[in-house]
Amino acid sequence: MTDFIRKLQQRQEKALAFVVNTYMPYVKVIAKKILQHSCGTGAVDECVNDVFLAVWQNSTKFNGDELEFKKWIGTITKFKAIDMYRKQKKNETVSLEHTKEQEDNKNGEVLYLRKEQKESILIELQTLPDTERELFLMKFYLDLSNGEIAAALGITKAAVENRLYRGKKKLATLPTIKERLE
Structure with a gap:
């Protein structure tokens, strides 16, 4: 067993410093390859720190030579980076779901308010003559274009446009409609 591995297992900090100095570029390349495009450089640095902490904590479990140590530290790096990548993607998904849920709630409230307004406006439309009421229903409840109504x-x-204009003016003079229009 190599001297630095034995010293690392004995929890000598100089051995850890040697491992960090020797394997930092190797660990960083692996972490960057997995994390760089999706998580950024901050995640890469965090992953590298986690790798060396894991090496320090699990050094007593390692049995082998320097070549096997390099493979071992590379495997730790790979799994730490993959875990971090998955965690980042999960957080993004939760964030998107939360935003969608808020949007759905907001849309539900808007739809409810529109329904309430439509119902109260329907009551107000009863004050209009039959032809104008029919125009409003076709325009605003059936969503027909002016050409389709004509x-x-x-x-x-x-004629459709003129009647709609006159009807809106009549409705605007009613107190409940006027309040909603302001």
């Missing part, structure tokens, strides 16, 4: 009623598109 074709369905057998009138011109300009």
Whole structure:
């Protein structure tokens, strides 16, 4: 067994310093290859630190020569980097799911408010003459275009636009509608 491995197993800090100085480039290359594109350089540095901590903590479990030690430290690096990569991706997924959940809640609230407004506006539409009420229902509840409304009623598109304009003016004078329009 190589001298630095024996000293590392005896928890001599100089042996750890030797391992760090000797294997840092090797460990960093492996960590960068796995983490660089997805997690950034901060994750690479954190991974390298975790590797050397694991080497220090598990050195007594290692049995072999210097060549096997290099393979051992490379394997530790690979698994630490993969774990960090998975953790990062899991956090991103949780973050995206949380954002989507917030968006869904917000959309639900908006849909509820729109439904409530539509119901109260329907009550207000009862004050309009039948032809204007029919125009509003086709335009704002059935989402038909002015051209489609004109074709369905057998009138011109300009007539549809004028009647909608006059109807909006009438509705705007009602107190409950006026408050919503402001």
